[in-house]
Amino acid sequence: MRLLPEHATQRAVSIPELLASRDERQARQHAWLTRHHAPLVSFTVVAPGPIKDSALTRRIFNHGVTALLALAEKSAWIVREQTALVSASGPEGLLSIEAPAHDLKLATIELEHSHPLGRLWDIDVLTPEGEILSRRHFALPARRCLLCEQSAADCARGKTHALSDLLTQMEALLHDADSRNINQ
Template structure:
């Protein structure tokens, strides 16, 4: 997978490219787990549609990385390594953290639930042995749809909402967040 420049490519991608990207991410995860022997956060963005490398994805990645780094720092957890990538199949980031995976997953679930953009973040946590922890292990229900109150997986499988509807909702969430951040910045200057 070729890494992209800092500018969004806005290229359309297909299922074959997404599957290849997932396989490559799994390989990178294995390398990191072997190299650091610690819990691993694997961060992606939940963006529907054929264009995964766009301006919104870059903004979401920047906000997500900042949110994760702030959370890890606030909790006083040591990060052994961190890296981020921007592919045509979407942005990604990894953190290797010297904390038990269950503790780390709990913190990442809280971040996904409490951050204004958290619903758009996909914060997977893997144990040092490579097993990924799920929300079910924490007695949490699956994620809900961005538009209605149905389970996200149900809406996704049935294609209940168009990509255009989902893109509009994502842009509303992102715009609201960025406006709030801008107002906070103006107030502190």
């Protein structure tokens, strides 16, 4: 389920392409839920800027896939099906996992908090009925910005930080994870 970083398109995507890609992801999610009747993990990489499929995002994605599979194994959860693909919105993983959706979401939130790259992952858990379990279901605050203590959504909306600074921070986090041999 790994993606080859050297095959990244490095292509800038437009807003209409990004919106269409998100609609396609929702359709894929629905099809998986219909097929498996089990909780679904939909995993993407936080990728600021117009280039969503890069060597950087694919390497971050691969760490996330490894961490998710290790989490399932450690928890003795069965992964019914898994796939990795790349869309206009970047790398995407889908994992149908036999586990209580609530427990799965709590475990993925912990993974996002404990892993050096967790802040760069967007791990959605959908119930078999299609409800997306979010941080607010667990009374947790919004995700923080990569560079400051403000809400990530607020900083993104206000374009508070330079794209180059965000990408530099992403590279630094990846380098840290690689140097500690996390999920290798």
